[in-house]
Amino acid sequence: MTHPGLALRRMRALRGMKQSHLAEVLGVTQATVSRWERGIGGPEGAQAEALERMLAAPTAPGSDAALKRLVTRSPDPVHLVCDLTHRLLAASPARTAEWLAPAEDFIGERLFRFASDEIRAWEARLPDLGWYDLAAPRVVFHTGANRDPELRILPGWMAWERIRLEDGSLARLVSPADPRPGADAHDGDSAREACIF
Incomplete structure (x- = not known):
């Protein structure tokens, strides 16, 4: 790890x-x-x-509610989806401001249909990156815009982190990332397209 x-x-x-x-x-x-x-x-x-x-290990009962509260109260643009289905579980106000739509409009909806080309490409690479291993790596990459009027994705660096929910299912926390060495990513080529850690 x-x-x-x-x-x-x-x-x-x-x-x-x-x-x-x-x-x-x-x-x-x-x-x-x-x-x-x-x-x-x-x-x-x-x-x-x-x-x-x-x-x-599964977390204590009630921890999912705590996690959702942390996401929905975050000042950062973050959201939480089911890792298997991509259904939206929670989103921060800053994220929904980017989307130009309230989170309630998308809770329970599969968000993958709104994915940018880069998000689709990184999703396809997850098995090769060890995403489904016991201790999944954090994945940081740059995405372009999705150009969707219903749910907008802005270009920028994002991070995916896998979290086990109390029922044993897995969720994915999607947050902004800083690709600079020593920030969110390992030292390395500043022109790199992604970092896995």
């Missing part, structure tokens, strides 16, 4: 877990967990395996 910071923070928020408790469970210091969450280093060996099991 490389740079699990965002997944660690989200897991702790959903489970109401402090860094010190996670550190105790993994047998490391709180400072180590803090560094991992900032993308500095990462767990190895038995710690990485234990963390992968924790990230893959």
